[in-house]
Amino acid sequence: MSLRILVTGGAGFLGSNLCDRLLSDGHEVVCMDNLFTGRKVNIEHHFQNPKFEFIRHDVVDPFKVEVDQIYNLACPASPVHYRYNAIKTIKTSVMGMINCLGLAKRVNARILQASTSEVYGDPKVHPQSEDYWGHVNPIGPRSCYDEGKRCAETLCFDYHRQNDVDIRIVRIFNTYGPRMHPDDGRVVSNFIGQALRGDDLTVHGDGRQTRSFCYVSDLIEGMVRMMNQDHVTGPLNLGNPGECTIRELARHIIDLTETSSEIVHCELPMDDPRQRRPNVDLAEKFLDNWRPLVPLVEGLQKTIRHFRETLGIGAGIQV
Ligand code: NAD
Ligand code: UDP
Secondary structure: OOOEEEEEOOOOHHHHHHHHHHHHOOOEEEEEEOOOOOOHHHOHHHOOOOOEEEEEOOOOOOOOOOOOEEEEOOOOOOHHHHHHOHHHHHHHHHHHHHHHHHHHHHHOOEEEEEEEHHHHEOOOOOOEOOOOOOEOOOOOOOHHHHHHHHHHHHHHHHHHHHHOOOEEEEEEOOEEOOOOOOOOOOHHHHHHHHHHHOOOEEEEOOOOOEEEOEEHHHHHHHHHHHHOOOOOOOOEEEOOOOEEEHHHHHHHHHHHHOOOOOEEEEOOOOOOOOOOOEOOHHHHHHOOOOOOOOOHHHHHHHHHHHHHHHHOOEOOEOO
């Protein structure tokens, strides 16, 4: 069945990959974005498609569209970008969520919120499963993002309990792949850009902090399955349980790009989580045996290829 689907944040990294997937599944897509970190280049290949519509709009301001489903992804995701205007970031999460939930209520649409592993903060429980309430500093430099996303989850459940809105929540763990903004500031795009330019890779702290990196196609598959199942509201973790240190990630990227770049250490940002790995048992159980399929090295190779093409640079050679 062909549906009409709103994707907020649809011109960003994940949002544009999601728009591609929904259109190829035969749906109509309304992509809403204020282009803060998103880019038209991510979606311009759909501009001639009558099933695709782009609306430049800020989710903080109310909006009306007739849709069957809403994916709410609008929010800067890189620490560099979400800290740039912290007040705007928390407004985007909270007021954007209220506007999306109000719309879902009015037009009777199902809504999926793109939440985050950051709701677990600097976790004291490892790996993180959905019943862990987290360890978040409410007043630190990351709080505008973490607490905004936590409040957005609260809003989803309050609209669900009070107004019967049909909600889905996924907690996304670090995801990477083609269409990440080259100046995004997140670790995978930073390291690949640095390696391809021949610059040294900036490892924060001793590099022993861990993350678990999920390739974008695996994540999008999980999001779509979550939206279209009728068993659970979530929150459900989506991510790749393969955990690695940031130093190991840097080594992989140096090897795969065959760069002459080296590792340099710089200051660890405040409240940077020490370890992160999803428990994805619930996703596997409720999303038809969903599990990530793309191994880290393969995903990095695809991402490096994309960066080479879009940046027009080779290993250590600036053209
Ligand atoms: P991104 O920065 O590429 O995408 C965010 C998009 O939202 C951009 O297109 C941006 O322009 C848009 N946006 C920001 N503020 C807006 C506003 N006020 N109104 C309208 N549009 C606005 O980042 P991404 O990695 O694609 O993240 C997408 C979503 O997934 C975010 O909500 C993020 O919190 C969540 N998420 C991502 C990851 C990840 O690892 N990529 C992990 C956890 C959660
Ligand atoms: N990081 C790093 N060098 C960089 C960018 C990030 O060592 O150039 C580290 C960062 O301090 C964190 C990890 O890599 O420990 C993941 O950072 P990212 O910003 O990608 O995501 P998040 O911290 O939100 O998980």
